[in-house]
Amino acid sequence: MARTAGSHGPKTLEAINRAGLRLIYEHGFEAMSLRQLAAEVGIQVGSLYNHIRTKQDLLFGLLQSHMETLLAALDQALAGESGPERRLAAFAAFHVDYHIVRKEEVFICYSELRSLTPEQYPVIVDLRRHYERRLIDILEDGARAGCFAVADAAVTAYGILALLTGVCTWFRPGGRMSAADVAALYTDMALKSVKI
Amino acid sequence: MARTAGSHGPKTLEAINRAGLRLIYEHGFEAMSLRQLAAEVGIQVGSLYNHIRTKQDLLFGLLQSHMETLLAALDQALAGESGPERRLAAFAAFHVDYHIVRKEEVFICYSELRSLTPEQYPVIVDLRRHYERRLIDILEDGARAGCFAVADAAVTAYGILALLTGVCTWFRPGGRMSAADVAALYTDMALKSVKI
Amino acid sequence: MARTAGSHGPKTLEAINRAGLRLIYEHGFEAMSLRQLAAEVGIQVGSLYNHIRTKQDLLFGLLQSHMETLLAALDQALAGESGPERRLAAFAAFHVDYHIVRKEEVFICYSELRSLTPEQYPVIVDLRRHYERRLIDILEDGARAGCFAVADAAVTAYGILALLTGVCTWFRPGGRMSAADVAALYTDMALKSVKI
Amino acid sequence: MARTAGSHGPKTLEAINRAGLRLIYEHGFEAMSLRQLAAEVGIQVGSLYNHIRTKQDLLFGLLQSHMETLLAALDQALAGESGPERRLAAFAAFHVDYHIVRKEEVFICYSELRSLTPEQYPVIVDLRRHYERRLIDILEDGARAGCFAVADAAVTAYGILALLTGVCTWFRPGGRMSAADVAALYTDMALKSVKI
DNA sequence: GATGAATGAGCATTCATTCAT
DNA sequence: AATGAATGAATGCTCATTCAT
Numbered sequence: 001m002a003r004t005a006g007s008h009g010p011k012t013l014e015a016i017n018r019a020g021l022r023l024i025y026e027h028g029f030e031a032m033s034l035r036q037l038a039a040e041v042g043i044q045v046g047s048l049y050n051h052i053r054t055k056q057d058l059l060f061g062l063l064q065s066h067m068e069t070l071l072a073a074l075d076q077a078l079a080g081e082s083g084p085e086r087r088l089a090a091f092a093a094f095h096v097d098y099h100i101v102r103k104e105e106v107f108i109c110y111s112e113l114r115s116l117t118p119e120q121y122p123v124i125v126d127l128r129r130h131y132e133r134r135l136i137d138i139l140e141d142g143a144r145a146g147c148f149a150v151a152d153a154a155v156t157a158y159g160i161l162a163l164l165t166g167v168c169t170w171f172r173p174g175g176r177m178s179a180a181d182v183a184a185l186y187t188d189m190a191l192k193s194v195k196i
Numbered sequence: 197m198a199r200t201a202g203s204h205g206p207k208t209l210e211a212i213n214r215a216g217l218r219l220i221y222e223h224g225f226e227a228m229s230l231r232q233l234a235a236e237v238g239i240q241v242g243s244l245y246n247h248i249r250t251k252q253d254l255l256f257g258l259l260q261s262h263m264e265t266l267l268a269a270l271d272q273a274l275a276g277e278s279g280p281e282r283r284l285a286a287f288a289a290f291h292v293d294y295h296i297v298r299k300e301e302v303f304i305c306y307s308e309l310r311s312l313t314p315e316q317y318p319v320i321v322d323l324r325r326h327y328e329r330r331l332i333d334i335l336e337d338g339a340r341a342g343c344f345a346v347a348d349a350a351v352t353a354y355g356i357l358a359l360l361t362g363v364c365t366w367f368r369p370g371g372r373m374s375a376a377d378v379a380a381l382y383t384d385m386a387l388k389s390v391k392i
Numbered sequence: 393m394a395r396t397a398g399s400h401g402p403k404t405l406e407a408i409n410r411a412g413l414r415l416i417y418e419h420g421f422e423a424m425s426l427r428q429l430a431a432e433v434g435i436q437v438g439s440l441y442n443h444i445r446t447k448q449d450l451l452f453g454l455l456q457s458h459m460e461t462l463l464a465a466l467d468q469a470l471a472g473e474s475g476p477e478r479r480l481a482a483f484a485a486f487h488v489d490y491h492i493v494r495k496e497e498v499f500i501c502y503s504e505l506r507s508l509t510p511e512q513y514p515v516i517v518d519l520r521r522h523y524e525r526r527l528i529d530i531l532e533d534g535a536r537a538g539c540f541a542v543a544d545a546a547v548t549a550y551g552i553l554a555l556l557t558g559v560c561t562w563f564r565p566g567g568r569m570s571a572a573d574v575a576a577l578y579t580d581m582a583l584k585s586v587k588i
Numbered sequence: 589m590a591r592t593a594g595s596h597g598p599k600t601l602e603a604i605n606r607a608g609l610r611l612i613y614e615h616g617f618e619a620m621s622l623r624q625l626a627a628e629v630g631i632q633v634g635s636l637y638n639h640i641r642t643k644q645d646l647l648f649g650l651l652q653s654h655m656e657t658l659l660a661a662l663d664q665a666l667a668g669e670s671g672p673e674r675r676l677a678a679f680a681a682f683h684v685d686y687h688i689v690r691k692e693e694v695f696i697c698y699s700e701l702r703s704l705t706p707e708q709y710p711v712i713v714d715l716r717r718h719y720e721r722r723l724i725d726i727l728e729d730g731a732r733a734g735c736f737a738v739a740d741a742a743v744t745a746y747g748i749l750a751l752l753t754g755v756c757t758w759f760r761p762g763g764r765m766s767a768a769d770v771a772a773l774y775t776d777m778a779l780k781s782v783k784i
Numbered sequence: 785g786a787t788g789a790a791t792g793a794g795c796a797t798t799c800a801t802t803c804a805t
Numbered sequence: 806a807a808t809g810a811a812t813g814a815a816t817g818c819t820c821a822t823t824c825a826t
């Protein structure tokens with residue numbers, strides 16, 4: 001009796017990715033079992049292997065596609081903005097917003113780096129470096145233009161990124177502040193932190 | 197042939213804690229096996245159970261003793277300081293410094309919260325809240341005194357904590373900046389981020 | 393995209409048999425997977441079942457058709473020969489030659505008997521007995537005619553068969569001796585082994 | 589509840605080896621499952637791993653210790669014999685006898701060579717070559733002494749070995765001939781096969 | 785005749801934990 | 806306090822086979 005209702009083809013892969021993301025976020029990659037995943041998707045364990053090559057590859061695919069989507073979204077967000085201050089504000093607002101909306105992806109992309117193989121690891125870290133580079137560039141431009149006080153652009157960027165990223169560990173929708181409020185507050189803090 | 201070198205008495209527990217910390221930091225709690233741990237310590241797996249009750253308890257003990265040490269150290273660091281600005285600076289400098297020196301403990305205390313049982317979890321989270329509370333108090337004092345611009349003391353505190361904590365994911369001794377340099381830079385950024 | 397090159401019609405079955413033979417010879421029946429086989433043939437696993445009923449049947453078919461071909465070839469080789477000595481020599485030369493040329497079939501026919509079902513097993517073993525019978529008859533004729541010294545025709549036949557069959561485990565074309573050299577040497581040894 | 593009655597320490601390893609040998613002989617290495625093996629021994633599957641490193645290593649250990657025992661036994665059997673004819677007769681009688689008594693070890697040592705890893709394979713094959721070398725030496729000595737007709741000592745040796753080894757595929761105790769009868773018959777055939 | 789996705793059983797191996805010695 | 810052997814459950818993965826398309 002092959003083929004259960006409602007689970008054919010690429011929809012299954014989508015479902016696997018969605019459920020995989022949630023389970024890794026919730027329990028961690030090591031702690032998530034393919035049995036859990038299969039149950040969530042509504043198929044047998046063995047059937048997973050019609051869609052993924054290994055558990056390891058599932059993780060890598062998730063991280064890679066997250067990083068690529070993130071980078072593309074950032075570039076779009078920065079597209080219209082010019083001037084270091086406006087660009088920094090746009091970066092901060094975008095980052096907070098994205099990290100609230102996609103907190104699962106963002107979280108596992110930080111926490112599961114160590115679960116990658118030696119081959120996969122540098123690929124993701126490199127994509128991350130591209131992302132960080134955008135912020136470092138903004139800070140360096142601002143420093144040259146004399147509008148930011150930046151002792152070390154990279155270290156400052158890591159600080160700002162950490163400040164903005166923290167949001168995905170504590171923010172819960174429906175709390176005291178809206179996502180927009182938080183974005184505004186943190187954008188303000190980020191800007192002030194590099195003020196002359 | 198009982199008793200291999202280096203494994204007698206209370207020293208063994210110490211060795212277990214030290215090795216456990218390192219292994220959890222490196223591979224994550226779920227991914228670390230007691231077999232690895234025993235091998236690292238130089239005893240057989242079964243012997244671990246003369247020193248710990250369960251794997252779970254090992255984790256809890258590590259996190260709990262870390263949080264208690266951290267809190268005590270913070271109180272000592274803030275002891276002589278008065279005035280919101282000086283207290284905030286002292287907090288920031290202490291936090292960065294501690295998070296560089298004890299990065300393993302700090303890291304697993306963030307990343308392995310989810311591996312705790314429902315009974316253990318609130319104990320650690322509560323200790324953490326005490327730590328955060330110190331910073332929130334400083335910010336609220338500063339806001340009341342009119343020297344800090346703080347829209348929401350808790351959210352601002354989370355931001356500053358994230359900014360300062362980030363250090364333990366990227367700092368490597370021997371890099372471009374010394375620990376003291378980084379502490380100074382991040383203290384400055386933290387102070388400016390709440391400037392009026 | 394149905395139908396990849398090289399996989400239409402009855403040619404596919406041929407390709408399956410050829411690849412199956414090679415894979416069983418190389419890895420053993422149990423160790424060969426239908427996935428490997430399908431990949432070798434250039435079709436999907438499911439498609440195999442348009443040509444074979446089960447993996448088990450593939451093995452049986454291979455062994456059965458091998459044994460039938462072998463028997464027919466033997467009868468042809470013995471056709472013109474008369475007299476125990478000439479018939480024994482003809483048998484030995486044929487056996488060595490065939491076992492060099494078709495060593496895969498021969499090998500799996502010995503080694504995979506145990507992978508047959510209780511229904512299939514006696515069919516193949518019976519065909520084998522027919523083959524052995526030819527040699528036993530020659531030996532008994534020779535004994536009766538007083539030209540062979542044979543204590544027990546069956547046991548002697550098993551010995552000669554083993555001697556001649558061994559060739560398929562070590563013979564490599566291009567070695568010190570040609571196939572014809574080996575056939576001559578072993579024929580000679582077989583004849584001498586039953587000399588009065 | 590650790591430790592079931594009757595299964596402690598090195599006795600368990602012995603039991604594993606004994607049962608492993610039987611199961612590999614019966615079903616082949618690939619087809620034997622560690623579940624079967626554990627059941628046979630009367631322990632849980634996981635407990636096997638207190639005694640063997642992997643399934644693969646079990647096979648290797650069996651083959652290696654068989655070959656070493658075989659070699660030692662051969663040397664002992666040849667110890668007192670001198671002269672090519674007497675030595676060949678001693679070799680043949682020993683070989684047949686050993687291959688009847690230890691047919692399981694002998695059989696799997698032939699049939700499971702292909703299940704060895706690339707590292708294990710040459711170790712066993714090398715031991716085998718040492719064994720074959722003993723026979724080749726005898727034949728070469730005999731040829732030099734003018735008492736054997738040997739066109740190619742190695743190829744002749746392979747033939748004789750095959751002739752003698754065959755016994756382990758068909759001999760059943762209690763049949764028409766005793767082990768001693770078969771040994772005598774095959775020793776005679778082997779000697780005659782190289783007669784001048 | 786071929787495909788791709790499914791099934792369910794099975795595999796070798798690892799794990800935390802227990803306990804007689 | 807340490808060992809070594811046991812347990813039983815779990816893990817990631819593979820397999821022969823089925824079948825709607």
